[in-house]
Structures are given as structure tokens and as C-alpha cells.
Amino acid sequence: MKKGISLTVFAGFCAFGTYLILDNPTPIEAISNEVSTSTATVAEQNNATSLFEPLSQPNSKALELAKLKLAKRQCKQQSLKATQVAADHSQIEAAIKQALKDGDSLEDILSYSELVKISYRSFNTLVINAIKENAEQQFQYASSVNILKSWQGLEVIDYFDADTINQLTAINGPLSQNTGSMMFNVPLPEQVNKTALYKLLDNNDDFNTYLKTPFKIGPSRLISPSILFLANAHTLSLTEFENAISSKEFTVNDIAVALKSNLPNDYLTALISQPAQLNGSPTAMSDDFMDEQLYLNLADVAVSEFNVPILKLLSERGIEPTNQPNVFTAMDIAIVNLKGSSNSEVQPLESKHLETLSYLKNKGYRAHGELVRDTPNDRLLMLKSSFLPSSLLFVGDQVANDAFSQFKDLKLIPNNQAFKRKEKDNSVISKALSAYERQKQQAKKITPECETIDQRINSLEAIKTRSQALEELETLEAQQGLLTPNMLQEIDPVQVHNWQFLHLNDYKYQTSTQYQAFKEAIVEKDLNTVATITQTAKLSTHQTNMLLAATIENPQQLTSIWQNRVDPTAPENLYVFTKLALEQWQTLADNGFDFSLKDMQNNDMYFYASMHSNAAVEFLMSLAVTHDFSKPGLDILDQALEQSYNTQTLADYMPSALKLVEQYEPNHFRRAQRLKVFVPDVYEELIKLEPKLAPKDGTVMNNYQYSAY
Known part of the structure; x- marks a missing residue:
């Protein structure tokens, strides 16, 4: 059976746009998109030609608010442009890349790191990326995923069947691979198809052409016929392997993957003995977001695998591990790869680890770090290269004690020893940093009007912030003692929800019965056990939440169990329904799910349907689900009126809400009054639908609005 994520499923995600979630845009791309959207929105406003144009009708609150909100959008555009400039490091990156090509040392390049404060990225990260x-x-990279169609032997990976290849190649273009993207691990086959393995060798023109992918095969996030071959070559005998590679050339990327794939040393020796490209930096593994590392050469990779025989072989060919005392060293690489799951955990030290540490010590390698505590009973080493990602490790008498004996005699390099420039010079990096700083300062300038725009809007709208509303409740409780929902309803239904939030811990969470057995039964889909527990004992709140989630996932088998709970406990909330497709609501109904349920705070399904769509509201009405207008808190008409105000458009479910209401209440008229004052066009639409909602003269607007916690 295949294990791990299905590439077919992944290809489907890509084809339907879900890939955008998996491969997020870089900060500069995301900000650029938001700037474009903001610019388009502002361009649609045809009534104002400047940010703060004088009002032609100073007494019109509606016009004044429209002007201020337009100004706020334009202020936001200014702010986004400033953010875009701050996130644009292209000049600095180009300068660093050029300095590296010119032969400048890493130590010299890093000396510029403290001259200018860089936003959204560290200077070290820019250097690593460069x-x-x-x-x-x-290396040679494929420009499109379509190269998969021409590669022979892809079936060596179980997931690369014809259907998956067709779906992936339908994407048109590269499978973008950002450092921050989610990564799928595609396992190597347990039984290698040797026929497919040999077919990989028939890719003559693009044997070493790499495709960047958001999935990881073995140790590599690049795939090519050469990488797929070496990642599976252990299935060949040594003679078969030597014969197979005799007519091919391999790059430093290929050999690095072979090292990381734990290919036996005899095979690695044969590979390195080929006329292979041994010099240069491998890139196949270096941008693994979850475990990012940097290797400047093949010897660094060998250190990370604690492979001393290969280190010696590479040394004979003039390739030594990195040793840049004020940047990072091979000893730092070894320490990173000895880390356990935390910064104070070390893997059990095996003979290969001890042999590698000894080899590096004898070659004079030191580690970056310092002795942070040194008392007779408590010594603590902090091992960290400020340049190398993920390199922090603590070992000492009390922390990672088993490994301390191996590290206590390490010769250490203080991180603060590295030279840092205090002034800019004439270098290309200094000029790029100056240009970045200048552009950031210019874009950061905000007009005084923008600094006060929120305050002016809040003053005009007179809507209390959530914190103000909560403070009022606390003051009221201090003065009057225990409040009740009915008392708060008279102030405003929103205050009922705010009061519920304040007293969330006061709600009685039903205690668990057979919690572990119930949880295991849900996970294992043991329906008999689930049914027995639900029909013989009152479920806890948490158990109810679990059962509801499972019922939504498997309505055919679990709805009847859900409906037949003994003394049903209310779920904590029903927000999950706001994210479900209406088809899932229908499937639940078809299986007998009763939508007249309420949550722990007595909110019914209409409360959540209004957050979903008009179709969801109409769906509940079609099932004759009742809406309790007598309960304190927002009703569906309150929600429709608030949404109409916030979106400046009549809520699409307003006609449905009006059909449900039996009697108009003061809170309805207060919200209608707000529409009348600030959004008269929407108010006119409302009154055409229901003239009875016209507020009387002197009606005061509501000062509270609901916001989900």
C-alpha cells in the first residue's frame, strides 16, 4: 500500500488553485498584490480627487463618512507602498551576489550586516539566498513541469503514474518552490522497479536537468533522472552500479543526494571516481524550509552524514569542509546535525558521530559558541553560529549531559569576534544599503491626516470598540452586581455576546465519561463503541465537539448516533458550519441531521447561517427550522442590518430575515437609523422592502457592533 501524500491528490490541488495555499507568495509578491488591489479599489471611487477634499455638504454625515473612508483606503495604499519598498531587497541581493562573484569573502560581506536595519529579512538570510x-x-533547470512528459523511467517512483503526470503537466509552467512553502514528502519505493531504474539512464539530453518541486523525494527537493537514479541505486549490486554509471556524468547535486540517501560507501567511491563535477555548492537540499541548512561543498554534506571515509576521499581530491572561523565551520555543521527535537537535546552518539568529531578536531576545526555558565556543579555550553540556520544547541552538566563530555573540550569561537563595519564605504553593498534605506525612509512618510484618520472615523461613527464595550460591562457589574442577558438586551444585543465572552469560564463544561475510550473509538471509527457510550452516558462538551466533527465527516454512519445521544450536551459552537459547502448541509439533512440545534451559548443555526450565505438561510427555512427571536442576543435581522452597514450593500439574506421576524424591536430600529444616517441608499432599499422598519424621529443609533471572538 502506498504511504504518504498522493501525488494525484497534490496534482488536483495544483490544478484547482489550492496550490496557492501550499506555495505562498514571497512577502514582496504578496504586498505587491495587495497594493494592486488597493489601487484598483481607490480608482473606482470617482467622487474625490484628493485625499482630504473639503466637504461640499458639511452637515451630511453620510458624505463625510464616505470621504473619510475613501481617505482611509488611500492612506492604506500609501502604507502598503511603504511596506512594499521595505520588503524589496532586490538591490541588496544583487549587490551581495555580485560581491560573491567578485571573490569577496563571506566574512567581509557579513561585516556590512549592521549598517542598515533591513525589514522582513535578515542580512544573513539575504547572504544565504545569494x-x-x-x-x-x-546547473541546468527545467522551465516547465512539461519536462516530465519526456522523462523516461519516472515509474520508478510509485506515485508517478500516467494520471499523475498528466495532471501535473496540465499546470503549464514551473512548480514554484518558495522557501516558505509547504512541502510534501514522497517516499521512495520499498521494492525498486529495476527496469524503470535503468530507463532513467536513457534520458541522455536532460539526465542532469533539474525540476524544482514543492515535494521532496528522498533527501532532495529537486528531481531529475540522475537524482531519481541515485536515490534508488542501492537496489543494484556494486558491479551493476559501476556499469550503469560508466557512461554518465554526475553533478555535485547528484553526488550530494547520493550521500544524503545513505548509498553505501563503495558505491559513493565509484561515483566520486567518475569524471564527475566535484566542485561547487550543492543546492538540492539547501532550501528545505523545515530543516534548512547550507552546504558550500560536498565535504560539508559528508560532515552532515558523519561519513569520515568519504571525507578522506574528498580530501584526496582537494575538497575540504568549510572552515570560516568568523562565519561557520564544519564543526558547526556537525553540531546542527546532532541536534535532537529541541535546542537542549542531542541524538545518541554513535561511533560514526564520535569518529567525525575526532576527525574535525584533529584537523583543527572549532565551533562557534561560548561557555555561558561555569561553576563547579553547573557548566553550560551554548553552541551556535550566528550565520548558520538552526544551529543553536545547549549542552552541559544539567542539559544533554550524555553529550557534554564530547563537547566540553571543543575549542570555541565567540560570535562577537566577527568584525562589523560602523560606517558605509564605496562598495557596491554599501551603495545598495544606502539606496534601500533612502527609499524606505521616503516611502515611510505619512501625512498628518493619515495619522488621525481612524480617530476621525471612530468619532463620526460613534461605534464603541470591543475593549470599550467590555470595560463598560465590567464597570456595570461592579456597580450593579450580577447582570443578566435580559438586562443587557435592553442596552444592546451585542452586549449579551460580549458578556458571554467575559464569562466564558463560567459556562458549565460537562465533564467527560470514558473520555479516552470514546476518543479512540472516534479515531478508529469503532461505531459500536461510539453508539454504546453516547446512548448510555451524557457526553462532555469536548466529546460532543468530537462527535459533531466526525458526524460532519461521515454523516451516513454517524448521524443516527448523533441524533440519539442521551441527554444531549450542546456543542461549544457551530462555526464549522460557516465553512461547509451547502451540499454538505444537504447531505447531513438527507441522513436525518436535525438543524434545530443550539450551541453552548444558546445561538441557533440561523446565527451561523447568516455568516454563510442567503442560500444557507433559505435552506434552514425550507426545513422549517424555527428562529427564536425571544432569546437575548443578536437575531438574524440584527445581523442582516449590521452586515448591510459594514458592506454598504443590503445583505442578500435581508428578504429571508424579514420573512422570519414576527415583531420589530428597538435594536432593529437603532440599526436602521444608522443606515439612514450613514448609508442612505441602502436604507432606501431596506424601506422599500419593509416600510415598517423606518425609525421614528429621535431614534438613537446603535453604538455597538458584533465581532466574533
Whole structure:
């Protein structure tokens, strides 16, 4: 059976746009998109030609609010542009890449790191990215996923069947691979198809052409015929392997993947003995977001695998592990790869680890770090290269004690020893930093009007913030003692919800009965056990939440169990329904699900349907689900009126809400009054639908609005 994520499912995600979630745009791309959207929105406003045009009708609150909200959008556009400039490091990145090409040392380049404060990225990150991008230029990359159609032997990976290839190649273009993207692990086959493995060798023109992907096969996030071959080559005998590679050339990327794939050393020796490209920086593993590392050469990779025989072989060919005392060293790489799941945990030290540490010590390698505590009973080492990602590790008498004996005699390099420039010079990096700083300062300038725009809007709208509303409740309780929902309803139904939030811990959460057995039964889909527990004992709130989620996932088998709970406990909330497609609501109904349920705070399904769609409201009405207008808190008409105000458009479910209401209440008229004052066009639409909602003269607007916690 296949394990792990299905590439067919992944390809489907890509084809239907879900991939955008998996491969998020870089900060500069995301900000650029938001700037474009904001610009388009502002351009649609045809009534104002400047940010703060004088009002032609100073007594019109509606016009004044429209002007202020337009100004706020334009202020936001200014702010987004400033953010865009701050996130644009292209000049600095280009300067660093050029400095590296010119032969400047990493130590010299990093000396500029404290001259200017860089937003959204550290200077070190820009340097690491520049190293990787420069290294990539030595390799050939596919410009489109369509190359998969021409590659032979892809079936060596179980997931690369014809259907998956067709779906992936339908994407048109590259499978973008950002450092921050989610990554899918695609496992290597347990039984390798040797026929497919040999077919990989028939890809003559693009044997070493790499495709960037958001999935990881073995240790590599690049795929190519060469990488797929080496990642599965362990299935061949040594003689078969030597014969197979005799007519091919391999790059430093290929050999790095072979090292990371735990290919036996005899095989690695044969591979390195080929006329292979041994120099240069491998890039196949270096942008793994979850475990990012940097390797400047193959010897660094060998250190990460604690492979001393290969280190010695590479040394004979003039390739030594990195040793830049004020940047990072191979000893730092070894320490990173000894880390456990936390910064104070070390993997059990095996002979290969001890042999590698000894090898590096004898070669004079030191580690970055310092002795942070040194008392007779408590010594603590902090091992960290300020440049190398994920390198922090603590070992000592009390922390990671088993490994401390191996590290206590390490020769250490203080991180503060590295030289940092205090002034800019004439270098290309200094000029780029100056240009970045200048552009950021210019874009950061905000007009005084923008600084006060929110305050002016809040003053005009007279809507209390959530914190103000909560403070009022606390003051009222201090003065009057215990409040009740009915008392708060007279102030405003929103205050009922705010009061419920304040007293969330006062709600009685039903205690658990057979919690672990119930949880295991849900997970294992043991329906008999689930049914027995639900029909013999009152479920806890948490158990109810679990059962509701499981019922939504499997309505055919679990709805009857849900409906037949003994003394049913209310679920904590029903927000899950706001995210479900209406088809799922219908499937639940078809299986007997009763939509007349309420949550722990007595909110019914109409409360949540209004957050979903008009169709959801009409769906409940079609089932004759009643809406209790007598309960304190917002009703569906309150919600429709608030949404109409916030969106400046009559809520699409307003006609449905009006059909449900039996009697108009003061809170309805207060919200209608707000529409009349600030959004007269929407108010006119409302009154055409229901003239009885016209507020009387002197009606005061509502000062509270609901916001989900």
C-alpha cells in the first residue's frame, strides 16, 4: 500500500488553485498584490480627487463618512507602498551576489550586516539566498513541469503514474518552490522497479536537468533522472552500479543526494571516481524550509552524514569542509546535525558521530559558541553560529549531559569576534544599503491626516470598540452586581455576546465519561463503541465537539448516533458550519441531521447561517427550522442590518430575515437609523422592502457592533 501524500491528490490541488495555499507568495509578491488591489479599489471611487477634499455638504454625515473612508483606503495604499519598498531587497541581493562573484569573502560581506536595519529579512538570510542563487547557475533547470512528459523511467517512483503526470503537466509552467512553502514528502519505493531504474539512464539530453518541486523525494527537493537514479541505486549490486554509471556524468547535486540517501560507501567511491563535477555548492537540499541548512561543498554534506571515509576521499581530491572561523565551520555543521527535537537535546552518539568529531578536531576545526555558565556543579555550553540556520544547541552538566563530555573540550569561537563595519564605504553593498534605506525612509512618510484618520472615523461613527464595550460591562457589574442577558438586551444585543465572552469560564463544561475510550473509538471509527457510550452516558462538551466533527465527516454512519445521544450536551459552537459547502448541509439533512440545534451559548443555526450565505438561510427555512427571536442576543435581522452597514450593500439574506421576524424591536430600529444616517441608499432599499422598519424621529443609533471572538 502506498504511504504518504498522493501525488494525484497534490496534482488536483495544483490544478484547482489550492496550490496557492501550499506555495505562498514571497512577502514582496504578496504586498505587491495587495497594493494592486488597493489601487484598483481607490480608482473606482470617482467622487474625490484628493485625499482630504473639503466637504461640499458639511452637515451630511453620510458624505463625510464616505470621504473619510475613501481617505482611509488611500492612506492604506500609501502604507502598503511603504511596506512594499521595505520588503524589496532586490538591490541588496544583487549587490551581495555580485560581491560573491567578485571573490569577496563571506566574512567581509557579513561585516556590512549592521549598517542598515533591513525589514522582513535578515542580512544573513539575504547572504544565504545569494549563495544559493549563485550556486544554481552551475546547473541546468527545467522551465516547465512539461519536462516530465519526456522523462523516461519516472515509474520508478510509485506515485508517478500516467494520471499523475498528466495532471501535473496540465499546470503549464514551473512548480514554484518558495522557501516558505509547504512541502510534501514522497517516499521512495520499498521494492525498486529495476527496469524503470535503468530507463532513467536513457534520458541522455536532460539526465542532469533539474525540476524544482514543492515535494521532496528522498533527501532532495529537486528531481531529475540522475537524482531519481541515485536515490534508488542501492537496489543494484556494486558491479551493476559501476556499469550503469560508466557512461554518465554526475553533478555535485547528484553526488550530494547520493550521500544524503545513505548509498553505501563503495558505491559513493565509484561515483566520486567518475569524471564527475566535484566542485561547487550543492543546492538540492539547501532550501528545505523545515530543516534548512547550507552546504558550500560536498565535504560539508559528508560532515552532515558523519561519513569520515568519504571525507578522506574528498580530501584526496582537494575538497575540504568549510572552515570560516568568523562565519561557520564544519564543526558547526556537525553540531546542527546532532541536534535532537529541541535546542537542549542531542541524538545518541554513535561511533560514526564520535569518529567525525575526532576527525574535525584533529584537523583543527572549532565551533562557534561560548561557555555561558561555569561553576563547579553547573557548566553550560551554548553552541551556535550566528550565520548558520538552526544551529543553536545547549549542552552541559544539567542539559544533554550524555553529550557534554564530547563537547566540553571543543575549542570555541565567540560570535562577537566577527568584525562589523560602523560606517558605509564605496562598495557596491554599501551603495545598495544606502539606496534601500533612502527609499524606505521616503516611502515611510505619512501625512498628518493619515495619522488621525481612524480617530476621525471612530468619532463620526460613534461605534464603541470591543475593549470599550467590555470595560463598560465590567464597570456595570461592579456597580450593579450580577447582570443578566435580559438586562443587557435592553442596552444592546451585542452586549449579551460580549458578556458571554467575559464569562466564558463560567459556562458549565460537562465533564467527560470514558473520555479516552470514546476518543479512540472516534479515531478508529469503532461505531459500536461510539453508539454504546453516547446512548448510555451524557457526553462532555469536548466529546460532543468530537462527535459533531466526525458526524460532519461521515454523516451516513454517524448521524443516527448523533441524533440519539442521551441527554444531549450542546456543542461549544457551530462555526464549522460557516465553512461547509451547502451540499454538505444537504447531505447531513438527507441522513436525518436535525438543524434545530443550539450551541453552548444558546445561538441557533440561523446565527451561523447568516455568516454563510442567503442560500444557507433559505435552506434552514425550507426545513422549517424555527428562529427564536425571544432569546437575548443578536437575531438574524440584527445581523442582516449590521452586515448591510459594514458592506454598504443590503445583505442578500435581508428578504429571508424579514420573512422570519414576527415583531420589530428597538435594536432593529437603532440599526436602521444608522443606515439612514450613514448609508442612505441602502436604507432606501431596506424601506422599500419593509416600510415598517423606518425609525421614528429621535431614534438613537446603535453604538455597538458584533465581532466574533
